[in-house]
Amino acid sequence: MAVRILNTLGRRKEELNTVIPGVVKMYVCGPTVQDLVHLGHGRTFVAFDGVARYLRLAGYDVIKVQNITDIDDKIINRANKEGRSWEDVANQYTEEYMNAISSLKVGIDMHPKVTKHIKEIIDFVSHLIEKGHAYTSPSGSVYFDVTTYPPYGELSNTKMEEWDQGEEFLKEKRHPFDFALWKAAKPGEPSWDSPWGKGRPGWHIECSTMSSRYLGERFDIHGGGADLVFPHHENERAQSEALLGPGWVRYWMHASFVTIKKEKMAKSKGNFVSLKDALSRWSPSVLRYWFLSTHYRSGVDFSDEALQEVSSALGRLKDAVAIARTTMKESSKFNSSDDDVKVQRKILQLHNEFHERMSDDFDTPGALASIHRLAGLIFSELQGKDNFLGAGMALNMFKEFNQVFGVMDEEFMGGRNMEELIDAVVQVRNLLRDRKMYELSDQVRSILAKAGVRIMDSKEGSNWRFE
Numbered sequence: 001m002a003v004r005i006l007n008t009l010g011r012r013k014e015e016l017n018t019v020i021p022g023v024v025k026m027y028v029c030g031p032t033v034q035d036l037v038h039l040g041h042g043r044t045f046v047a048f049d050g051v052a053r054y055l056r057l058a059g060y061d062v063i064k065v066q067n068i069t070d071i072d073d074k075i076i077n078r079a080n081k082e083g084r085s086w087e088d089v090a091n092q093y094t095e096e097y098m099n100a101i102s103s104l105k106v107g108i109d110m111h112p113k114v115t116k117h118i119k120e121i122i123d124f125v126s127h128l129i130e131k132g133h134a135y136t137s138p139s140g141s142v143y144f145d146v147t148t149y150p151p152y153g154e155l156s157n158t159k160m161e162e163w164d165q166g167e168e169f170l171k172e173k174r175h176p177f178d179f180a181l182w183k184a185a186k187p188g189e190p191s192w193d194s195p196w197g198k199g200r201p202g203w204h205i206e207c208s209t210m211s212s213r214y215l216g217e218r219f220d221i222h223g224g225g226a227d228l229v230f231p232h233h234e235n236e237r238a239q240s241e242a243l244l245g246p247g248w249v250r251y252w253m254h255a256s257f258v259t260i261k262k263e264k265m266a267k268s269k270g271n272f273v274s275l276k277d278a279l280s281r282w283s284p285s286v287l288r289y290w291f292l293s294t295h296y297r298s299g300v301d302f303s304d305e306a307l308q309e310v311s312s313a314l315g316r317l318k319d320a321v322a323i324a325r326t327t328m329k330e331s332s333k334f335n336s337s338d339d340d341v342k343v344q345r346k347i348l349q350l351h352n353e354f355h356e357r358m359s360d361d362f363d364t365p366g367a368l369a370s371i372h373r374l375a376g377l378i379f380s381e382l383q384g385k386d387n388f389l390g391a392g393m394a395l396n397m398f399k400e401f402n403q404v405f406g407v408m409d410e411e412f413m414g415g416r417n418m419e420e421l422i423d424a425v426v427q428v429r430n431l432l433r434d435r436k437m438y439e440l441s442d443q444v445r446s447i448l449a450k451a452g453v454r455i456m457d458s459k460e461g462s463n464w465r466f467e
């Protein structure tokens, strides 16, 4: 099934046609490590993780880069305010970010950092100056001349009046909408040597530089939060295409934002929820399910009730998997009756539907609806019945679902700690022995032995090992 993507550039759905057949090269803008990453970041990172996982399931080899902005005004300001070094601030929040994405099982192949690519950035800027797209100022800053790139505004669908770069307006800029590629160092600021004097990179240039370094001069998907379309992505595109020519990125994708009880999340409103907080209250699977239960281009609203609902929906799916498992194990026949064939047809249909939804611009809520219909079918048609083949097909579909959603890893990859579980059973057996219920405790011992666990009793208590 061909994958179709809604391209922010042009706002049309387009069939995925990659630079290298069978390979998807993907770049997602990562965080500025000035503070804890929040639910809005989590939403974007999990959304693009879902995209990458589905593309892998669809047979593509995916290479995914997500950068870390480890130098920025906000990092410097925080460091000054707290009397720490900027490196200290950046390291702390990089670690927090890495912990959060690894808890959320977001797969990323490379995490390039700006400060490790200063030389490449300087080269990129130098080439832009050579080609007449950028100019230096007397203070030692370098700006991109927006008028040298006629398609400017196409990606964000904006006009000149709207091109507010959110940068200080400096008289040294040729046009108010030009943006900084390199910022001359102010006294006391961290800086690096460059042909234009001491300074540091502007924000946008890092993504142009690091994406071409790790993905080549042409790549397939560029993603990020919807707030990045302008100016960040418009500027990335301008400077990259000015240097590398048109067609730098094939598909631009943007994930919408998170609201908290219908309000925009903001520190000033006191409704800022960090991923760290969220992960202390909800399991990574519940959070992933919640992030993916809304289409990536739609806003998603956070509330305890919504998470509670998601948690029971996920529980229902896990119940269905358990029933399908039991049916497979306990089934005594391998042949199917006519009724069973009907169930299998329905499962096949749902399986198709799942892929149809996912390949249509990664419609995760649509795909979830098919998987819930599968669960319904298991409860009504498989539970207590001897349909070995139907159960096998259902489990296969759940497995594919989990490859994309990543919310039932315990069910499919044995993520629970086996030793803890065995310890628990041995403790139950000890309770039986304390009450002198030796017949039962012997039965527990032989059940464990069948599962390959040998119990060794002594005066000090019971020990166990794998056979």
Ligand SMILES: [Zn+2]
Binding pocket: 028, 029, 030, 207, 232, 236
């Ligand atoms: Zn970026």
